[in-house]
Structure formats: structure tokens, C-alpha cells
Amino acid sequence: MLAATLASSTVISDPNSATSSSDASGRQPSAAAAGAAELARTKITLLGALKHFPDFPIPGIKFIDILPLFQDVTTHAALLRALELQVLEFGSDAKPDVIVGLDARGFLFGPSLALRLNASFVPVRKKGKMPGPCVTAAYEKEYGTDYFQMQEGAVKPGQKVLVVDDIIATGGSAAAAGSLVKQLGGELIGYLFILEIPVLNGRSKLEGVPTVTLLETNE
């Protein structure tokens, strides 16, 4: 039984109710409606590709494996297109200068998405992996404590930053990444995730920063 549902952020526009004005993303309503319909279809495909593993990496965790999304070329391409459409739904004022991807699964799609958006890509890595001066933040996860780092100067003061990752569970990883962006003087314009586990209420740690997820689980 499929254990995931479409994220509540999905809005499908009615093409027949289109007016001549552009939407928040600056696109004409007919283009926006077509994009929303395409996004809705793609989400169903992506949900079907996720795999579920009970008691991994420790007993009690229901692990959701996003790696199959990258094993099939068509699904991989559909994922990238869906993420791009989701960023466009943030609106044209929120076009990111920098995509920040989280170690390690945010690296699977962050650079590809950054290229599509004509933005730079900057990694957040686990402590001790990068050379030179770094800023550091500690955080609690669904299964343990960890430390994240960013290299000083990787984000310039005033740059608009979108943080991306595969999953928001407790929100600890994303919140720590957001604090690193702010330490470097970046403007944190939003968070984008492939999948949300709503029961863990991770959004509550993101302090009102716009947060969009493609998919969500109902477990």
C-alpha cells in the first residue's frame, strides 16, 4: 500500500478561470495552469517510486528511500522538472542566487536544480569534511546528534538562498543549515524538500521561512 500522499502545497489551477493578468511567478495563467497540472501528474509518478524500509537505520524508524527516483532516467528527469516548477511557484521575487544542498542526499539534485535556475550551488557538509575556515551549527536529528558546516565566503552577504534537501523529518538538519546561511549574511528565502514526514512537525523548527515540499508521507 502506498504510504505517501501528495503534499498539501499542491494547487491545481482551473484553466477556464484564467484572466489576462500574470500569476505570482510572472507567468500567464494558462502557462501556470499547465505547469500545475504537469506538477500534479509528476508527483503521482514520484510517489510510486519511493521505497519503505522499517527499522532502518535503527529500530523504530520507518526509512523512506528516495534513491529509486534517480535509478530511472525518466523519473530522474521528472523529479528535476517538478522541483523547478515548485521553485517557480515561490514567485518571481524569490528567484534564488544560491541553492544550498545538505549532505548527503541534497547533493543528488541540488547542483542540477541550481543549473536549471541559473543559480550557484553551495554544499552544507557534516563537520570536518571541508578545508579552510567554516561556520558550524549543531542539530538533533530523528536518529542522533550531528554538526553541519559551510565554508566562509561560500554565500555572499545579501544573496538570496534556497535550502534544498531530500526529506524534512524533525527539521533539525534544515534549521541548522538555515542558521549557517544567516551566519554568512545570506537572505534565506525558503526551503524546498522532495518529501515531508508531517507527523514529526519539522516545519515548526523553520521559523516562518517559506517551506515547500513536493510529496508527504502519511505514516
Ligand SMILES: O=P(O)(O)OC[C@H]1O[C@H](OP(=O)(O)OP(=O)(O)O)[C@H](O)[C@@H]1O
Ligand atoms: O529533518 P531531520 O530530522 O533533520 O532529518 C532529515 C535529514 O536526515 C537525513 O540525512 P542524514 O542525516 O541521515 O544523512 P545522509 O543524507 O548522509 O544519509 C535526510 O537526508 C535529511 O538531511
Ligand SMILES: Nc1ncnc2[nH]cnc12
Ligand atoms: N524516516 C526517514 N527516512 C529517510 N530519511 C530520513 N531522514 C530522517 N528521517 C528519515
